[in-house]
Amino acid sequence: MRDGLLDPRAVLLHESASGREEAIRRCGRALVDVGAVAEPYIEAMLERERSISTYAGEGFAIPHGTAAAKEVVLRDAICVVRFPGGVDWDGERVTVCVGIAAAGDGHVPLLAALADVLLDPDRARALREATEVNQVIKELT
Amino acid sequence: MPSIDSKDIRKIIVACDAGMGSSVMLASQLKKQLRDTGVTVAHTPVNDIPADADVVLCHAGLAARARAAAPGKVLVPFQIFLGDPAVTELVATIRNGGTVDA
Numbered sequence: 001m002r003d004g005l006l007d008p009r010a011v012l013l014h015e016s017a018s019g020r021e022e023a024i025r026r027c028g029r030a031l032v033d034v035g036a037v038a039e040p041y042i043e044a045m046l047e048r049e050r051s052i053s054t055y056a057g058e059g060f061a062i063p064h065g066t067a068a069a070k071e072v073v074l075r076d077a078i079c080v081v082r083f084p085g086g087v088d089w090d091g092e093r094v095t096v097c098v099g100i101a102a103a104g105d106g107h108v109p110l111l112a113a114l115a116d117v118l119l120d121p122d123r124a125r126a127l128r129e130a131t132e133v134n135q136v137i138k139e140l141t
Numbered sequence: 142m143p144s145i146d147s148k149d150i151r152k153i154i155v156a157c158d159a160g161m162g163s164s165v166m167l168a169s170q171l172k173k174q175l176r177d178t179g180v181t182v183a184h185t186p187v188n189d190i191p192a193d194a195d196v197v198l199c200h201a202g203l204a205a206r207a208r209a210a211a212p213g214k215v216l217v218p219f220q221i222f223l224g225d226p227a228v229t230e231l232v233a234t235i236r237n238g239g240t241v242d243a
Contacts, residue, residue: 052202054162056222064162067186102161111162112169118223119170 005106006140007034010079011133020094023087024049024063027079027099036077036101037065044069045099055092058124062114064100076106080136082128095128113140143215144242145195147234153182154194156207160186163222167198170223174232190214196241198228216243 010030017023028042044065048054054062065073079099086093098114100107117123117139130136153171157164168184175182185191187203190211199207201218208216219225234241 048158051158052200056163056166057224062162062166065159067159067161067188070159070161100162107161108165108169111165115166115170115223118166 004034005076005110006078006080006137008133008137010034010036010077011081011136012079013082013084013131013133013136015081015083016085017083017087020049020087020089021046023061023081023083023089023094023097024099027063027081027097030079030081031077031099031101034077034079036073036075038072038074041065041069041072041101044072053090053092055089055094056098056114056118058118058121059086059093059095059128060098060114060118060124061089061092061094061096062098062100062111064102070103073101073103076102076104078107078110078140080140082130110140142242143213144240145215146240147238150180150195150235150241152191152194153180153196153198153231154190155182155184156187156190156197156199156210157184157203158187160184160189163200167219167222167228171198171228171232175235178235180235196231198231215241217241218243 031037048066081097155164155168164184172182204218219227
């Protein structure tokens with residue numbers, strides 16, 4: 001994966017969360033843990049989510065920070081956090097969060113790949129049900 | 142209400158708050174759908190909509206901010222990031238000819 005955009009350590013496939021806020025915090029933590037963002041980014045992700053849901057279809061959400069929070073982005077990075085039990089996302093059911101930290105455009109090819117996956121129900125299901133880190137990375141890169 | 146003829150559309154901007162997530166995904170799809178039309182597609186934060194944008198796409202929840210940031214531009218609001226009927230219609234109008242207004 002180019003420049004560590006999707007670090008295997010940021011692919012977490014067996015998480016659980018009681019709700020949207022906890023799920024977003026888990027994504028933010030994953031981005032902090034791989035050194036992509038500073039701690040305040042997590043609150044910015046929650047703030048962004050409150051303005052407009054980041055639900056993207058097919059059981060996927062793409063939580064990310066605000067324009068102002070780009071200041072605390074250390075490098076462009078993506079995390080993939082899967083909640084097999086599902087998370088209520090303002091009335092939608094989310095199984096996979098693709099968390100985004102970006103100050104530049106390094107993540108654009110990966111999001112383009114994600115859009116392709118979400119518009120193909122079979123590929124979307126395969127990614128929702130993926131249990132191997134390599135499988136996830138292969139699908140998105 | 143601003144409007145534009147499809148043949149005058151050269152540049153579409155997909156705007157969102159941070160220009161980081163949903164706008165990137167939508168812009169990538171639009172680029173693909175309009176590849177052979179000569180129309181360029183870019184994504185920007187809603188406060189950075191360039192002056193040469195012909196059409197601005199943004200989430201309905203950001204429409205008021207986009208309108209304030211880029212007054213007089215044709216603004217097409219959408220509700221869902223992928224597969225929104227408003228976006229499908231815009232692509233069809235660019236391909237088949239017609240007027241886009243909002």
